[in-house]
Amino acid sequence: MIKYIVQGGTRLSGHVNISGAKNAAVAILPASLLVDGVCRIENVPDISDVRLLLEILRNMGANIRRFGRNTLEIDCSHVRNATAPIDLVRRIRASYYLIGAELGRFGHARVAMPGGCNFGVRPIDQHIKGFEALGAKVSTDRGMISAEAPDGLHGAEIYLDMPSVGATINIMLAATKAQGNTTIVNAGKEPHIVDLANFINAMGGSVKGAGTDTIRIRGGRPMHGCTYAVIPDQIETGTLMIAAAATRGDVLIRGALPTHMEALTAKLLEMGAHVDEGIGEDSIRVRSDGNHRHVNIKTLPYPGFPTDLQQPMSVLLSTARGTSIINETIFEMRFKHLEEIRRMGGISQINDRIAIIEGVPKLVGCPVTATDLRAGAALVIAGLMAEGVTDIYNVHFIDRGYEHLEDKLRSLGAQIERLPA
Numbered sequence: 001m002i003k004y005i006v007q008g009g010t011r012l013s014g015h016v017n018i019s020g021a022k023n024a025a026v027a028i029l030p031a032s033l034l035v036d037g038v039c040r041i042e043n044v045p046d047i048s049d050v051r052l053l054l055e056i057l058r059n060m061g062a063n064i065r066r067f068g069r070n071t072l073e074i075d076c077s078h079v080r081n082a083t084a085p086i087d088l089v090r091r092i093r094a095s096y097y098l099i100g101a102e103l104g105r106f107g108h109a110r111v112a113m114p115g116g117c118n119f120g121v122r123p124i125d126q127h128i129k130g131f132e133a134l135g136a137k138v139s140t141d142r143g144m145i146s147a148e149a150p151d152g153l154h155g156a157e158i159y160l161d162m163p164s165v166g167a168t169i170n171i172m173l174a175a176t177k178a179q180g181n182t183t184i185v186n187a188g189k190e191p192h193i194v195d196l197a198n199f200i201n202a203m204g205g206s207v208k209g210a211g212t213d214t215i216r217i218r219g220g221r222p223m224h225g226c227t228y229a230v231i232p233d234q235i236e237t238g239t240l241m242i243a244a245a246a247t248r249g250d251v252l253i254r255g256a257l258p259t260h261m262e263a264l265t266a267k268l269l270e271m272g273a274h275v276d277e278g279i280g281e282d283s284i285r286v287r288s289d290g291n292h293r294h295v296n297i298k299t300l301p302y303p304g305f306p307t308d309l310q311q312p313m314s315v316l317l318s319t320a321r322g323t324s325i326i327n328e329t330i331f332e333m334r335f336k337h338l339e340e341i342r343r344m345g346g347i348s349q350i351n352d353r354i355a356i357i358e359g360v361p362k363l364v365g366c367p368v369t370a371t372d373l374r375a376g377a378a379l380v381i382a383g384l385m386a387e388g389v390t391d392i393y394n395v396h397f398i399d400r401g402y403e404h405l406e407d408k409l410r411s412l413g414a415q416i417e418r419l420p421a
Contacts, residue, residue: 002399004392004406006383007415008365012249014412018237018256019045019403020070020230024192026094027169028199028230029053029074032062033101034176035203037225038075044230045403046070048396052092056084081106086143089114092400096124096166099147100173103136108148113140126160126167133158134171134178155180155219163188163213163301169196176205178219187215190302191260195231202226232282234260236402238309239377241265241286243409245273246316246385248290251412254283263305267313270295271320294322294359299330311337311378317357318346319385326355337375340368344386365390370397377402384414393421 020043030053032039044050046069054064054072060082063075081102089095089112102109114124124145128138133156136149155178160167165188172193175182187193189211197210203226206218237256244251245268258265258277261284265275273288294317299307307330317324318341328334335355338348343366347358365388370376376398383390395418398405406416 001421002395003419003421004380004395005417005419006380006390006392008383008386008388008390010247010413010415012244012247012251012412012414015252015254016240016408016412017254018232021192021195021233022047022049022401024195024230025050026053027097027192027196029057030097030101031173031196031199032074033076033079033105035223035225036077038073039225040073040227042071042229044070044072045233047401047403048399049092049094049401052088053094056088059085081108083110086112096127097170097173099145100170103131103147103149104174104177107152110144110146113143113145126164127170130158130167130171131174134174153178155182157183157185160184160186165190165193168193172196172207172215172217175217175219176200180219182217182219184215187213188301189213191231191234199228202228232256235306235308237261238264239312241268241284242312242316243381243384244286245288246381248288250287252283252285256282256284258284263303264309267295267297292320294320294324296325298327307331307334308374310334311374312381314338314355314357315341315378315382318360319362320359322359324357328353336371337378340379341382343368344382362387364388367391370394373397373401
């Protein structure tokens with residue numbers, strides 16, 4: 001067990017580099033199964049979710065070589081369609097991408113129900129709907145998902161009832177190996193979906209329309225290994241932008257993509273922070289005097305305000321002047337962190353998917369516990385803002401999606417230590 005000890009009140013300043021996107025990497029790594037060959041993947045974040053996926057791939061027979069911290073070579077020439085160890089699969093949500101990848105390559109898959117953070121119902125009915133439209137027979141039994149296409153996969157037109165990111169990715173993976181053309185209507189538009197499409201195309205596949213609500217896949221093309229670099233992490237970028245504003249800081253964030261951050265940038269500007277995007281095509285500077293106004297936020301699928309930044313943003317709003325309202329439309333249990341913020345002096349009320357946050361002059365450090373990945377990041381920001389010392393428990397959640405977060409914050413002047421709990 002590990003905890004963070006954060007001494008609050010330090011202004012963040014300087015520059016920091018963004019790691020590769022967690023949500024893109026955990027889709028791209030299973031996609032390497034589609035190729036009977038070697039893929040060199042660069043800018044892979046060194047996080048626990050990635051390490052778990054690599055262990056699963058090794059169990060399936062993949063040969064993985066690491067070059068430095070962030071470059072991998074994955075050789076899937078000799079992989080077998082083995083059932084991934086249940087104890088690994090249940091520790092990571094993205095393990096369900098193995099279903100689409102294995103179904104595409106082998107024609108059948110058997111994977112345990114996924115794990116990951118618990119912040120509401122996260123059904124996979126849209127995934128199953130897509131697999132069945134492609135010709136697979138899918139069943140669930142005793143916590144296992146089995147999919148089989150005895151007559152092979154075939155292209156289809158698939159309309160998603162909601163723009164599910166996970167279902168869009170899983171259908172893309174399977175459809176890449178299906179015979180014929182597949183169209184996904186009402187698809188997710190998130191940047192990591194585009195990144196996966198670009199990776200598939202680099203391997204010889206044909207995916208068009210990623211980033212729009214209609215994606216077209218030409219299946220059954222010959223595929224080969226490739227070299228590919230993962231995009232910068234949108235959520236890490238946003239977390240550091242919010243941390244800079246929360247500490248009255250002046251931070252230059254390098255290796256980011258400003259176009260991915262437009263929803264957050266608009267809200268920070270509305271609050272009174274300064275956000276400059278003209279310093280470079282891949283950098284963002286955030287400055288603030290801490291005199292923030294209240295704003296209202298409604299989480300939406302991309303390009304709307306990301307649900308993954310709602311929790312860090314709610315902490316910033318806890319000391320803004322006036323009353324802020326957050327409408328969480330994606331997940332119904334994503335306000336559990338506000339219980340911890342109330343222990344630090346924050347004032348909030350929760351009514352179903354609506355949080356009403358009354359700004360207070362300051363937060364005060366105390367022991368708090370993370371309940372999921374982004375809640376953990378929110379508590380780190382709260383600790384940086386607070387007066388006194390904050391002990392943050394369950395840091396393993398943070399390790400799932402942030403690459404050495406404490407090192408990056410220390411480089412900006414934060415007083416944060418990682419110690420045994």
